[in-house]
Amino acid sequence: MERMKAPASAPATGSTAEPQEPRWLTDEEQRVWRSFMEGVTLLDDHLDRQLQRDAGMPHVYYGLLVKLAEAPRRRLRMTELAMLAKITRSRLSHAIARLEKNGWVRRENCPDDKRGQFAVLTDEGYEVLRKTAPGHVQAVRQAVFDRLTPEQQKSLGEIMRIIAEGLQPAEAGADLPWLR
DSSP: OOOOOOOSSOOOOSOOSOOOOOOOOOHHHHHHHHHHHHHHHHHHHHHHHHHHHHHSOOHHHHHHHHHHHHSGGGEEEHHHHHHHHTOOHHHHHHHHHHHHHTTSEEEEEETTEEEEEEEEEOHHHHHHHHHHHHHHHHHHHHHTGGGSOHHHHHHHHHHHHHHHHHTSOOSTTOOOGGGO
16 A cells, blocks of 8 residues: 655644654554554454443443452542543543443442542442453453463563553653543
8 A cells, every 4th residue: 555645735834844754654564553453453342242242241341340349348439440441531430320320330429538439349240240250251361362372472461561651651741541
């Protein structure tokens, strides 16, 4: 596929400098990028379908239940849960509302912060998670780990850690999902 060409004239920005040509991906980088995106999309769909079939919930909701189950007293502040799940506060609020309707999570006000709330995993939610986990881990193992050698698994973990760290800058004012 031919690379996109720079526009004939750059938009007016108040600068007389010539626009810089983008650093286009090489053919090999393009192949890797597209394979990565295809794999991520198919994996997300595979796990969503498995969890919808087995528990009537999307993958992101399962992840929220797991994070709550791992937390002390099965409770987390909503802001912390959004950060751990890497989702916006709005998306978290919508998800928690759905999980509350199912009786799997409840909200509690923070006693020391009038605006803060906790999400708390209920006994019913813990039981759903306990029953759903074996099928989910089987789907993950089949889709990812059974296809990779131990060396590939290690490399995948290292690569994804580097990518995740690079997308979470430490400076104040970073545009991260849980801050929106």
